[in-house]
Amino acid sequence: MSDAGRKVAIVTGAARGIGRAIALALAEKGFALALVDMLEDPLRRTAEEVASRGMESWAIVADVSDYAAAHRHAAAIAARWGRIDVLVNNAAVLQPKRILEITEAEWDLGVAVNLKGTFNWCQAVAPAMLEGGAGRIINISSVSANSGPSEHAASRFAYSATKAGVLGLTRGLARELAPKISVNAVCPGPILTERTAASFAPHMERLPRQIPLGRVGTPEDIAVVVAFLATAEPLFMTGEIIDIDGGANIN
Numbered sequence: 001m002s003d004a005g006r007k008v009a010i011v012t013g014a015a016r017g018i019g020r021a022i023a024l025a026l027a028e029k030g031f032a033l034a035l036v037d038m039l040e041d042p043l044r045r046t047a048e049e050v051a052s053r054g055m056e057s058w059a060i061v062a063d064v065s066d067y068a069a070a071h072r073h074a075a076a077i078a079a080r081w082g083r084i085d086v087l088v089n090n091a092a093v094l095q096p097k098r099i100l101e102i103t104e105a106e107w108d109l110g111v112a113v114n115l116k117g118t119f120n121w122c123q124a125v126a127p128a129m130l131e132g133g134a135g136r137i138i139n140i141s142s143v144s145a146n147s148g149p150s151e152h153a154a155s156r157f158a159y160s161a162t163k164a165g166v167l168g169l170t171r172g173l174a175r176e177l178a179p180k181i182s183v184n185a186v187c188p189g190p191i192l193t194e195r196t197a198a199s200f201a202p203h204m205e206r207l208p209r210q211i212p213l214g215r216v217g218t219p220e221d222i223a224v225v226v227a228f229l230a231t232a233e234p235l236f237m238t239g240e241i242i243d244i245d246g247g248a249n250i251n
């Protein structure tokens, strides 16, 4: 089936975990997908899963913290498919160290990937979205941006700081890019993925009891809300921050 004229979405960090689930949910919704990650083999497996859902994808091995690469790849995606409709900024690195242990290089890496990487791709896709007259950017933050990391979290304060930066970026860009482009963010609570399994393991008996909906989240719990933000018509929302945490942070 030709994908000409199909809507196009970019998902960063699409090789595994939540990014992979988002990519597959958007494929189910009929998007052609540009999949961005540094992990080549798992990224190709996500591309194969997209293909098995009948959709075209392009696996792009790239580091989101690389400004020039983001601009180069976004231009190539727009040239290949003639449009960019949705950007999901999902790629991120953990930072488990505390204030007395973290090095300058570790702090810089978190900011470079989690915050600057989000800026890089927002700026890179904005021209194509504005030219097309519409676009949706969905940034993946974390509940720990607002609360600081909980005891079971895989990351500590430096990660929370970058994710809080993503919320400020979301609110600021929502004003700046309106009315053509909506910019929203989702904040996952505890979601069981390859990277969180070890830190959640000692808490798996107690953790569900702290969550009103009674369980730890899955990548699909995030993907369904991202797919909604990517496809709902009409969408009268921008600059909005949505917690997806089973009610763990009701306020």
Ligand SMILES: NC(=O)c1ccc[n+]([C@@H]2O[C@H](COP(=O)([O-])OP(=O)(O)OC[C@H]3O[C@@H](n4cnc5c(N)ncnc54)[C@H](O)[C@@H]3O)[C@@H](O)[C@H]2O)c1
Binding pocket: 012, 013, 014, 015, 016, 017, 018, 019, 036, 037, 038, 039, 062, 063, 064, 065, 089, 090, 091, 092, 093, 113, 117, 140, 141, 142, 143, 187, 188, 189, 190, 191, 192, 193, 194, 195, 196
């Ligand atoms: N899992 C959770 O409990 C949880 C909670 C809150 C927020 N989040 C957020 O959800 C998102 C996905 O989390 P996950 O648990 O699936 O993590 P994950 O580590 O399984 O997936 C992140 C992906 O990003 C990729 N990535 C990392 N650095 C990159 C870079 N510089 N350039 C390109 N790709 C890069 C990784 O290779 C990986 O495929 C992240 O933004 C994370 O901060 C997760």
